[in-house]
Amino acid sequence: MKTCILAIAMSLPLLAGADDSFLIRGATVHPVTGPEIKDGSVLVRDGKIIGIGHNLSAPKGVRVIEAKGLHVYPGIIDSGTELGVSEIGAIRESVDTGELGTFNPQLRSEIAINPSSEHIPVTRANGITTVVVMPMGAGGGGRRGGGGGIINGQAALVHLDGWTWEEMEVQKSAAMAMRFPTIQSPFGRFGGGDPSELPPGFTRTTFTDQKKTYESQLRELREFFEEARRYQKAKETKAPGFKPDLKYEAMLPVLEGKVPVVAMGGHERAIRDAVKFADDEKVKLIIGEPRELGKMGPELKAKNIPAVLGPTLALPEHEDDGYDSAYSLPAEFYKAGVKFALGSFSNEFSRNLPYQAGTAVAFGLPKEEALKAITINAAQIWGVGDKLGSLEEGKWADLMVTDGDPLETKTQVKQVFIKGKTVDLENKHHRLYEKYLARP
Amino acid sequence: MMKAFLTTLLACAVSYAAAPILIQNATILTVTKGTYKGSVLIRDGKIAEVGEKVTAPAGATIVDGTGKYVMPGIIDCHSHIASDAINEGSVSVSSMVGIPDTINPDDIDIYRALAGGVTTANILHGSANSIGGKTIVLKMRWGKDAHDMIFQGALPGIKFALGENPKRAGNPTGQRINATLRYPATRMGVEDVIREAFQDAKIYQQEWKDYNAKVARGESAVPPRRDERLEPLVEVLEGKRLVHAHCYRQDEILMLLKVGDEFGFKIRTLQHVLEGYKVAKEIADHGTGASTFSDWWAYKLEAFDAIPYNAAIMTRKGVIVSLNSDDAQLMRHLNDEAAKTMKYGGLTEDEALALITINPAKQLMIDNKVGSIEVGKDADLAIYDEHPLSNYAKVDKVFIDGELYFDRDKDIAGRPAKEADKEKLLEKEKQMEQQRRPNGGTNRRPAE
Numbered sequence: 001m002k003t004c005i006l007a008i009a010m011s012l013p014l015l016a017g018a019d020d021s022f023l024i025r026g027a028t029v030h031p032v033t034g035p036e037i038k039d040g041s042v043l044v045r046d047g048k049i050i051g052i053g054h055n056l057s058a059p060k061g062v063r064v065i066e067a068k069g070l071h072v073y074p075g076i077i078d079s080g081t082e083l084g085v086s087e088i089g090a091i092r093e094s095v096d097t098g099e100l101g102t103f104n105p106q107l108r109s110e111i112a113i114n115p116s117s118e119h120i121p122v123t124r125a126n127g128i129t130t131v132v133v134m135p136m137g138a139g140g141g142g143r144r145g146g147g148g149g150i151i152n153g154q155a156a157l158v159h160l161d162g163w164t165w166e167e168m169e170v171q172k173s174a175a176m177a178m179r180f181p182t183i184q185s186p187f188g189r190f191g192g193g194d195p196s197e198l199p200p201g202f203t204r205t206t207f208t209d210q211k212k213t214y215e216s217q218l219r220e221l222r223e224f225f226e227e228a229r230r231y232q233k234a235k236e237t238k239a240p241g242f243k244p245d246l247k248y249e250a251m252l253p254v255l256e257g258k259v260p261v262v263a264m265g266g267h268e269r270a271i272r273d274a275v276k277f278a279d280d281e282k283v284k285l286i287i288g289e290p291r292e293l294g295k296m297g298p299e300l301k302a303k304n305i306p307a308v309l310g311p312t313l314a315l316p317e318h319e320d321d322g323y324d325s326a327y328s329l330p331a332e333f334y335k336a337g338v339k340f341a342l343g344s345f346s347n348e349f350s351r352n353l354p355y356q357a358g359t360a361v362a363f364g365l366p367k368e369e370a371l372k373a374i375t376i377n378a379a380q381i382w383g384v385g386d387k388l389g390s391l392e393e394g395k396w397a398d399l400m401v402t403d404g405d406p407l408e409t410k411t412q413v414k415q416v417f418i419k420g421k422t423v424d425l426e427n428k429h430h431r432l433y434e435k436y437l438a439r440p
Numbered sequence: 441m442m443k444a445f446l447t448t449l450l451a452c453a454v455s456y457a458a459a460p461i462l463i464q465n466a467t468i469l470t471v472t473k474g475t476y477k478g479s480v481l482i483r484d485g486k487i488a489e490v491g492e493k494v495t496a497p498a499g500a501t502i503v504d505g506t507g508k509y510v511m512p513g514i515i516d517c518h519s520h521i522a523s524d525a526i527n528e529g530s531v532s533v534s535s536m537v538g539i540p541d542t543i544n545p546d547d548i549d550i551y552r553a554l555a556g557g558v559t560t561a562n563i564l565h566g567s568a569n570s571i572g573g574k575t576i577v578l579k580m581r582w583g584k585d586a587h588d589m590i591f592q593g594a595l596p597g598i599k600f601a602l603g604e605n606p607k608r609a610g611n612p613t614g615q616r617i618n619a620t621l622r623y624p625a626t627r628m629g630v631e632d633v634i635r636e637a638f639q640d641a642k643i644y645q646q647e648w649k650d651y652n653a654k655v656a657r658g659e660s661a662v663p664p665r666r667d668e669r670l671e672p673l674v675e676v677l678e679g680k681r682l683v684h685a686h687c688y689r690q691d692e693i694l695m696l697l698k699v700g701d702e703f704g705f706k707i708r709t710l711q712h713v714l715e716g717y718k719v720a721k722e723i724a725d726h727g728t729g730a731s732t733f734s735d736w737w738a739y740k741l742e743a744f745d746a747i748p749y750n751a752a753i754m755t756r757k758g759v760i761v762s763l764n765s766d767d768a769q770l771m772r773h774l775n776d777e778a779a780k781t782m783k784y785g786g787l788t789e790d791e792a793l794a795l796i797t798i799n800p801a802k803q804l805m806i807d808n809k810v811g812s813i814e815v816g817k818d819a820d821l822a823i824y825d826e827h828p829l830s831n832y833a834k835v836d837k838v839f840i841d842g843e844l845y846f847d848r849d850k851d852i853a854g855r856p857a858k859e860a861d862k863e864k865l866l867e868k869e870k871q872m873e874q875q876r877r878p879n880g881g882t883n884r885r886p887a888e
Binding site for chain 2: 087088089090091118119313314315316319320322323324327347348349351352355358359361362363407408409410411412428429430432433436437439
């Protein structure tokens with residue numbers, strides 16, 4: 001299949017008007033993995049970057065894009081989204097993020113992505129070219145959070161371009177999405193105080209209840225892994241009576257360390273538990289959407305465990321946290337030497353991911369690190385660091401041309417390329433803008 | 441009595457803020473009178489002087505603004521912080537209840553909003569019913585009591601709500617808290633609820649007019665029975681109470697404007713108004729303000745045609761537009777939200793900043809007091825370390841009425857002490873637990 005695509009791609013430049021070969025010149029080029037190049041050029045052939053530097057010349061027949069005064073950056077990667085699997089949050093029929101059940105490793109978010117989602121063109125218009133689509137396991141197909149799912153399915157890494165989900169695919173099983181069992185701190189305005197103040201229909205669980213649930217879920221999780229290992233062994237040894245099982249089959253790449261587990265946690269306790277769990281089970285771990293780092297920095301660093309941080313623009317987790325605790329969390333991870341990427345963990349706000357990174361800079365993260373968190377670090381964490389995330393020879397030409405710093409809101413994205421192909425920046429929002437601005 | 445109290449209060453404020461404050465060498469974003477490098481002088485809680493060169497009066501506190509940006513304190517025209525209750529959703533018309541009775545000055549979100557440059561917020565009832573409760577404008581005077589947070593002189597308001605939210609309680613299959621269905625279940629019913637209420641209010645208003653006329657003529661008369669549900673609506677009819685109406689779709693926006701025309705009242709602000717760009721002409725013609733989100737969309741069906749160009753289109757078509765938060769988190773970076781209108785629709789810096797300062801002040805009819813840096817206005821100011829329309833900016837200091845209510849340096853310097861306090865409390869809790877255990881301590885209580 002892959003060779004087939006490659007063969008087609010290679011034959012394209014021979015066709016008139018082939019789109020995925022071009023030279024951008026005169027721009028400030030930001031490779032992210034190297035210093036910026038003033039008056040630089042990027043040469044793309046058959047969807048791949050084949051040259052980067054000063055004064056590159058266009059081979060015969062390759063079109064030239066003059067980009068004087070503009071900037072070239074790698075396309076942005078959002079490390080946690082519901083893009084394509086959720087259209088309108090409040091309408092259950094349009095949301096496919098959370099399946100029923102506790103252990104669902106066999107579920108694949110990729111196959112539920114709607115390539116015609118209005119969110120896709122809206123998002124890529126701001127330079128987001130690749131996203132992780134994460135199953136959330138809320139149960140009953142509702143929104144994420146508070147659900148009973150523990151292993152929620154396979155997160156997919158996809159390009160925001162393609163006629164089908166298959167064409168969008170970058171990494172069909174980028175990680176196994178897991179909600180790590182935890183003891184929830186009292187939630188929101190119904191967390192403390194007088195139980196009689198709870199609105200009808202709301203209940204509050206006590207710490208003792210929560211601890212019981214947490215312990216039994218942790219036990220179930222360990223048992224599930226143990227069963228998966230027995231299955232693995234039975235399969236290897238061709239044990240008599242062995243029967244294939246979709247759930248355990250889906251666990252094999254995790255047990256073999258080929259697919260990491262992304263453990264959605266939150267608090268320090270969940271992070272600590274997840275690290276211990278990954279040690280015991282010898283699986284590759286990514287910490288998902290942590291709300292604090294606590295004292296876990298040195299251990300995450302020593303064990304090379306990366307994290308995908310959630311929105312920087314978030315409220316502090318606890319009432320007595322510093323007002324800026326979420327704003328400065330990326331800087332805290334950076335100072336602790338823990339590798340991290342950023343995720344929007346939404347669909348409608350995915351386009352604002354660069355601004356989440358910008359706020360992290362205001363609160364102590366070096367600017368170049370903020371950019372890495374939405375490009376190369378993300379690519380490396382999701383196992384495609386050799387293909388995406390920076391402007392380097394041999395990588396796919398996922399890039400954007402801007403009129404300034406992409407972490408600043410007022411910057412306009414002028415052009416976007418995915419695998420060298422020009423992406424249409426038109427979208428629902430811009431269409432409605434033109435239509436109603438012109439209303440007499 | 442009230443007057444005497446206020447005078448005392450004023451005297452206190454004056455004595456407290458007696459030392460003038462001079463913010464020097466900063467970039468001053470006045471919003472209404474351009475941007476310049478210079479100073480702002482605060483005296484007696486007011487902006488006393490602005491200009492490139494302002495001489496420091498004797499005894500003035502100097503704030504060095506080198507490299508910093510001073511802008512008017514942000515005004516959020518739609519917030520639910522600092523309130524213990526939001527929705528009285530059991531009835532379709534709940535104008536007899538109100539946020540003024542539920543102010544919670546200890547809500548940490550007040551401090552967090554301050555740290556995001558917000559100095560004034562319009563605290564609204566929720567959107568569960570067609571006519572909701574009364575609303576109030578507060579200043580973010582963190583540390584003061586509920587009464588002292590009130591923005592004196594701001595007109596009171598009332599919340600209306602159209603569309604999906606007020607319909608929800610009438611939906612037999614939807615998510616409802618109440619077991620019984622509540623009218624209305626459609627947008628048709630929402631209009632009816634509002635028209636019925638104002639029909640009643642008109643009759644009630646007339647009863648009082650007749651009564652007062654009789655009394656004035658010296659005739660004997662029995663006063664009408666007081667109706668706390670209709671009184672706020674009469675105030676709306678008389679222009680003494682501002683209507684802030686939650687709405688999304690163009691049809692319902694137009695409907696409400698027409699109902700206002702029919703009964704002779706104005707809608708002061710349309711809140712959310714995500715399809716306002718489709719009927720910007722009609723909104724502008726009614727002199728109604730629009731208070732919207734920058735780029736929220738798709739969270740529900742009525743938000744599916746929302747576009748981030750909404751504020752810009754409405755501005756270009758002559759509507760007074762503000763950006764609001766409706767959310768304790770979003771409230772903390774309304775300056776970032778304003779920047780989005782430069783990207784989507786090409787507003788200028790001053791137009792973008794106006795959306796979170798002078799425009800919401802106009803909508804709340806407090807622009808004679810706040811919303812821009814002009815001599816004579818309240819010294820409600822936010823100082824940023826970078827241009828506030830940059831994502832790299834953060835708030836350094838916030839003044840309300842010339843008093844320093846937020847200071848990032850002080851906040852950070854105070855953290856170790858707070859941390860130590862917390863540790864001590866945790867230690868104490870541990871000790872108490874130890875004492876409670878059956879085998880340790882005094883064993884005064886039985887084990888659970």
